[in-house]
Amino acid sequence: MATIASLPQEQSAIRWHPPSYDIRLETIPVPKIQNPDDVIVKVKLAALCGSDLHIYRGHGGVTAVHTCGHEFIGEVVELGSSYGAASAKGRPALYSSLKVGDKVVSPFTVSCGECHVCRLGYTGRCPEGFLFGSPALEGGQAQYVRVPKGGGTLFSLSDPTTWSSSLSNELKEKALTGLADSSLLMLADILPTGVFAAQQAINHPKVAPVVTGKPWPLCFSQADLAPGNEVGLTTEDRTLTVAIIGLGPVGVCAAVSMLDVVTTRQLPFRIVAIDPIEARREKMKAVYAAIDAGGKGTGDFAVCSIDEAKDKVKEWTGGVGCTAVLEVVGNTSALTLAYDLVRAFGVIVSVGVHGEPPLPLTGRQCYNKNVSLDFGRCPARAMFPIAFDLLVKRQDVFGGVGEAASLIDKVVDFTEAAESYEQFDKGKVGKVIFDPWK
Amino acid sequence: MATIASLPQEQSAIRWHPPSYDIRLETIPVPKIQNPDDVIVKVKLAALCGSDLHIYRGHGGVTAVHTCGHEFIGEVVELGSSYGAASAKGRPALYSSLKVGDKVVSPFTVSCGECHVCRLGYTGRCPEGFLFGSPALEGGQAQYVRVPKGGGTLFSLSDPTTWSSSLSNELKEKALTGLADSSLLMLADILPTGVFAAQQAINHPKVAPVVTGKPWPLCFSQADLAPGNEVGLTTEDRTLTVAIIGLGPVGVCAAVSMLDVVTTRQLPFRIVAIDPIEARREKMKAVYAAIDAGGKGTGDFAVCSIDEAKDKVKEWTGGVGCTAVLEVVGNTSALTLAYDLVRAFGVIVSVGVHGEPPLPLTGRQCYNKNVSLDFGRCPARAMFPIAFDLLVKRQDVFGGVGEAASLIDKVVDFTEAAESYEQFDKGKVGKVIFDPWK
Numbered sequence: 042m043a044t045i046a047s048l049p050q051e052q053s054a055i056r057w058h059p060p061s062y063d064i065r066l067e068t069i070p071v072p073k074i075q076n077p078d079d080v081i082v083k084v085k086l087a088a089l090c091g092s093d094l095h096i097y098r099g100h101g102g103v104t105a106v107h108t109c110g111h112e113f114i115g116e117v118v119e120l121g122s123s124y125g126a127a128s129a130k131g132r133p134a135l136y137s138s139l140k141v142g143d144k145v146v147s148p149f150t151v152s153c154g155e156c157h158v159c160r161l162g163y164t165g166r167c168p169e170g171f172l173f174g175s176p177a178l179e180g181g182q183a184q185y186v187r188v189p190k191g192g193g194t195l196f197s198l199s200d201p202t203t204w205s206s207s208l209s210n211e212l213k214e215k216a217l218t219g220l221a222d223s224s225l226l227m228l229a230d231i232l233p234t235g236v237f238a239a240q241q242a243i244n245h246p247k248v249a250p251v252v253t254g255k256p257w258p259l260c261f262s263q264a265d266l267a268p269g270n271e272v273g274l275t276t277e278d279r280t281l282t283v284a285i286i287g288l289g290p291v292g293v294c295a296a297v298s299m300l301d302v303v304t305t306r307q308l309p310f311r312i313v314a315i316d317p318i319e320a321r322r323e324k325m326k327a328v329y330a331a332i333d334a335g336g337k338g339t340g341d342f343a344v345c346s347i348d349e350a351k352d353k354v355k356e357w358t359g360g361v362g363c364t365a366v367l368e369v370v371g372n373t374s375a376l377t378l379a380y381d382l383v384r385a386f387g388v389i390v391s392v393g394v395h396g397e398p399p400l401p402l403t404g405r406q407c408y409n410k411n412v413s414l415d416f417g418r419c420p421a422r423a424m425f426p427i428a429f430d431l432l433v434k435r436q437d438v439f440g441g442v443g444e445a446a447s448l449i450d451k452v453v454d455f456t457e458a459a460e461s462y463e464q465f466d467k468g469k470v471g472k473v474i475f476d477p478w479k
Numbered sequence: 480m481a482t483i484a485s486l487p488q489e490q491s492a493i494r495w496h497p498p499s500y501d502i503r504l505e506t507i508p509v510p511k512i513q514n515p516d517d518v519i520v521k522v523k524l525a526a527l528c529g530s531d532l533h534i535y536r537g538h539g540g541v542t543a544v545h546t547c548g549h550e551f552i553g554e555v556v557e558l559g560s561s562y563g564a565a566s567a568k569g570r571p572a573l574y575s576s577l578k579v580g581d582k583v584v585s586p587f588t589v590s591c592g593e594c595h596v597c598r599l600g601y602t603g604r605c606p607e608g609f610l611f612g613s614p615a616l617e618g619g620q621a622q623y624v625r626v627p628k629g630g631g632t633l634f635s636l637s638d639p640t641t642w643s644s645s646l647s648n649e650l651k652e653k654a655l656t657g658l659a660d661s662s663l664l665m666l667a668d669i670l671p672t673g674v675f676a677a678q679q680a681i682n683h684p685k686v687a688p689v690v691t692g693k694p695w696p697l698c699f700s701q702a703d704l705a706p707g708n709e710v711g712l713t714t715e716d717r718t719l720t721v722a723i724i725g726l727g728p729v730g731v732c733a734a735v736s737m738l739d740v741v742t743t744r745q746l747p748f749r750i751v752a753i754d755p756i757e758a759r760r761e762k763m764k765a766v767y768a769a770i771d772a773g774g775k776g777t778g779d780f781a782v783c784s785i786d787e788a789k790d791k792v793k794e795w796t797g798g799v800g801c802t803a804v805l806e807v808v809g810n811t812s813a814l815t816l817a818y819d820l821v822r823a824f825g826v827i828v829s830v831g832v833h834g835e836p837p838l839p840l841t842g843r844q845c846y847n848k849n850v851s852l853d854f855g856r857c858p859a860r861a862m863f864p865i866a867f868d869l870l871v872k873r874q875d876v877f878g879g880v881g882e883a884a885s886l887i888d889k890v891v892d893f894t895e896a897a898e899s900y901e902q903f904d905k906g907k908v909g910k911v912i913f914d915p916w917k
Contacts, residue, residue: 133710155710157799158823162694166823166849207700237696244684244699247853256600257861258675261682262645272571272593361595373842385596385604386855395842404811404833407854411604415685416842417824417849423695 048081048118053477054108054183055458061099062466064109064459072179072187074121078136078153080191081119082145086226086452087182088112089465089473090149091289092394093174097462100396105176110475111149112229113173113181114198114222117141123192134203136192144198147181147188148421149173149230154193165420167193182458184477196425198225205426208433216433223449223474224432224439227294231448231472232432232439233424234392235294235369240427241390241415242283242365243302248388250274251281251364252308257386280309280340282358284350284382287369288316288325290448290472291392295367296325297438300337301431310340311357315350315378318468322346324445331446333437347378354382361385368393373401380406388413448472454479486519486556491915492546492621493896499537500904502547502897510617510625512559516574516591518629519557520583524664524890525619526550527903527911528587529727530832531612535900538834543614548913549587550667551611551619552636552660555579561630572641574630582636585619585626586859587611587668592631603858605631619667620896622915634863636663643864646871654871661887661912662870662877665732669886669910670870670877671862672830673732673807678865679828679853680721680803681740686826688712689719689802690746695824718747718778720796722788722820725807726754726763728886728910729830733805734763735876738775739869748778749795753788753816756906760784762883769884771875785816792820799823806831811839818844826851886910892917 048071056067072081087110095101096109120141123129129136133154139145151171152164159167169190174180179187188194197203201213208216242248249260254274281303285296296314303310314325325344329337343353354363362384368375371393379389380402389412406412421428432439441447450471453461464470486509494505510519525548533539534547558579561567567574571592577583589609590602597605607628612618617625626632635641639651646654680686687698692712719741723734734752741748752763763782767775781791792801800822806813809831817827818840827850844850859866870877879885888909891899895913902908 131710157713157716160694160710160712160716161688161824162696162698163688163824163849240696240699241684244687244696246679246682246684249682250599250601256598257858258600258678258682258865260600261678262865272569272598274598275595278595278598371842371846376842386599386601386858391845393846395846397841397843399841400838400845403835403837404809404814404854405835407829407838407852408809408831408833408856411601411855413851413853414845415851416845418846420695420824427696427700 048185052184053455055110055455055475056106057096057109058106059104062097064097064462066455066458069108071185074119075187076189077121077123078190078192079121080117080139080188080195082115082147082186082188083118084113084115084181084184084186084477086114086222087475087477088226088229089461089475090230094466095394097466103176107174107176108179108183109174110180110182111173112226113186114146114226114229117143117145118185129192133192135195135197138200138203139192139195139197143200145195146198146225146228147173147195148233148425150421151178151189151194152422153190154422159193162423163420164422165418182475194422196228196422205430208430212433220433220436221440223442223452224436226474227439227448228425228428228432230421231290232294233421233428234291234419236298236428236431237419237424238295238367238369238390238392239298239302242367242388245365245388245413245415247386247413248281248364251279252306254279276309280311282311282354282363284354284363284366285312285314285369286366286375286378287393288314288321289369292316292369293325293328293448295369297328297332297435298431299367300332300342301435303340304336304338310338312340313343313345313350313353315345315347317347324471327445328438331437332435336435336437350382358384363387365390371395373398377401380412383410383412386411388415390415392419449474452476486623490622491893493548493893493913494544495534495547496544497542500535502535502900504893504896507546509623512557513625514627515559515561516628516630517559518555518577518626518633520553520585520624520626521556522551522553522619522622522624522915524552524660525913525915526664526667527899527913528668532904533832535904541614545612545614546617546621547612548618548620549611550664551624552584552664552667555581555583556623567630571630573633573635576638576641577630577633577635581638583633584636584663584666585611585633586671586863588859589616589627589632590860591628592860597631600861601858602860603856620913632860634666634860643868646868650871658871658874659878661880661890662874664912665877665886666863666866666870668859669728670732671859671866672729672857674736674866674869675857675862676733676805676807676828676830677736677740680805680826683803683826683851683853685824685851686719686802689717690744692717714747718749720749720792720801722792722801722804723750723752723807724804724813724816725831726752726759727807730754730807731763731766731886733807735766735770735873736869737805738770739873741778742774742776748776750778751781751783751788751791753783753785755785762909765883766876769875770873774873774875789819796822801825803828809833811836815839818850821848821850824849826853828853830857887912890914
């Protein structure tokens with residue numbers, strides 16, 4: 042096992058205690074390699090995420106004390122025996138190339154990268170996967186964290202040969218040297234989840250007529266237009282109208298990603314970003330203002346409360362509704378609003394974490410509106426190449442801390458953990474990052 | 480107005496009377512042109528459809544006496560004043576080209592073909608649309624039927640210039656001369672609805688990794704594989720596993736369409752076709768046996784009861800589940816079975832007509848399985864070019880009446896209407912066609 046130096050025996054970690062609202066800063070053992078595929082990462086920064094609040098509030102059915110957090114970035118300090126060119130043949134490339142000292146970001150779940158599910162890119166549902174910061178796997182709000190299946194799970198921020206080929210050399214250089222850790226940390230969850238929402242919508246077959254300019258089902262057929270259907274599409278027909286419900290950090294990332302997609306593809310668009318909380322709307326407006334012209338095109342972009350949004354969509358579409366709705370909240374009232382806003386033959390993409398309540402829709406409602414629904418957890422590891430591209434391109438948005446347009450409100454030390462959870466739970470602070478070494 | 484000859488004043492029609500189970504053969508006036516876009520069609524054949532039973536049983540909330548039926552084929556006998564080259568410029572081509580004497584098939588709903596919704600190909604939800612055989616629009620189980628917005632609604636079986644370019648001249652010739660009316664009648668509803676189910680599944684982004692051989696989300700990106708994810712897909716990964724729930728005529732058409740898609744694209748596949756009723760399973764088996772080798776490839780095809788299907792999918796996929804499930808029933812137990820059979824990151828395509836019950840799934844179930852759901856009515860008019868191609872190609876299946884492998888059980892005259900409804904309602908007979916002139 043390669044180790045950067047002898048690791049300490051003990052570390053500080055933010056720990057959750059049952060039944061609820063009990064966050065403690067504790068001294069616990071530094072994790073050790075348990076399996077040959079493990080990696081020990083020295084955490085540089087770890088973030089607090091909205092979905093941490095499920096457990097915090099005692100809603101997750103969790104009873105075991107554990108280290109919190111599923112968003113972290115850090116440096117490899119120890120590698121299991123699987124790593125190295127000889128043993129890693131035919132496995133994910135990081136089993137060959139990952140080195141002690143490499144800078145890495147982890148997705149919020151473990152994925153082996155080599156099973157049937159991972160090969161298809163559905164890494165968020167790897168059968169060997171666990172969620173960091175749960176009783177099954179200690180989280181990243183600590184000085185050190187053990188990453189199982191590291192070769193399949195981690196993304197190297199030190200090795201440009203493992204990045205997407207669509208990134209220019211100039212941007213690769215910028216990524217290596219110019220990005221703040223607080224910016225790179227967004228890769229762990231919020232940015233890929235936002236990109237996941239946008240990508241599911243833009244690639245959905247029901248959106249294809251708008252994107253391709255060919256009517257359903259010829260939009261994905263080799264056949265040409267049948268003359269009975271040959272009335273050409275107008276610019277209005279080809280205008281993608283999107284609602285984004287929920288402007289927490291993931292919702293803002295979804296908006297930035299959707300703006301990037303429509304601008305890159307030069308699609309006419311109208312986007313309405315919706316949240317009942319004024320502070321979140323103000324954040325969204327500031328982010329939009331910060332995006333340079335090349336990243337937001339010339340379509341309409343509105344930031345609205347719920348009632349304003351209903352009027353806006355009506356005004357824009359004459360009552361037809363949105364081509365796609367991105368639901369980034371995860372409750373039944375958000376799904377109901379999504380249904381109200383979506384057009385017939387529209388798509389609702391829900392990336393929120395939903396709980397026990399039944400879906401708030403009848404079969405007849407779904408049939409009558411020809412609605413499509415896409416649910417579920419972001420396969421964050423699989424999304425990294427695309428999310429990383431966007432992160433590097435959009436430093437006008439993803440670069441700062443504590444400014445009006447920053448997605449990160451502040452960086453604090455571990456002694457402020459309990460207070461930060463409490464304030465975050467009460468909506469008094471936005472995205473908080475912990476520096477375990479401050 | 481062009482008329483083939485003076486039409487009679489009166490006609491026979493199959494009429495529904497409230498509150499339920501009351502079907503009468505009655506003499507009513509022959510319809511007249513009411514609007515310039517209307518077409519009067521002399522009905523050659525009209526079919527009885529499973530969804531007619533909603534109203535028959537009194538479940539549809541309908542109270543008005545009306546002529547039944549939304550599947551019919553016939554001949555144009557009268558055209559409104561909109562038809563003709565001069566007035567039809569910029570409108571659907573049939574306003575220019577449709578002639579008295581032309582053979583036509585109608586989708587089960589009216590569509591104008593020129594509004595925003597129709598231009599996108601979502602003809603099943605045209606704001607000017609009505610369902611034939613409802614209080615809003617007299618149905619096709621009559622000697623004559625009025626077709627509103629005929630230029631946008633009808634499909635000409637006489638004019639190959641209005642057909643898809645993907646049909647060879649040889650097949651076009653065959654289509655003009657060699658197809659039985661009972662075969663062409665399947666275009667009205669059951670065949671496009673089956674094709675709609677298969678097309679939604681095969682074009683869904685969550686199926687794209689299997690179809691393209693590239694993992695999510697690179698399956699629809701210009702970016703190449705990031706090496707962290709470079710473990711190649713195996714044949715097993717690329718094998719499309721599909722369950723079809725419900726083997727009424729639409730379910731069988733969905734199976735034939737899915738077989739055609741996977742064979743044409745040379746995709747490895749496994750399809751399980753499911754119905755609790757033995758007679759329907761036997762029909763499906765006979766249809767499969769009748770398809771020639773070029774239309775069903777070399778994948779696995781199984782016909783199962785519900786419990787057998789669960790075991791079969793488990794055996795095939797090692798517990799992973801189906802890539803896609805086509806739900807062709809329209810009730811909560813079929814949706815629940817679909818959820819049980821679908822894989823994580825799989826898609827459920829539901830073309831069944833659903834009623835009032837809430838969807839039988841919780842938000843957590845949908846999140847935990849990353850499931851996608853597509854609901855709704857087939858835009859039959861828009862599907863015609865593709866469905867017609869399949870109809871012409873697959874006369875080994877769609878050609879006969881009353882044989883083991885025929886989707887049509889028998890052709891009867893109007894005097895057998897009440898008895899046919901009763902037998903169909905009780906599951907004692909399959910697809911029945913009425914000949915209004917017999």
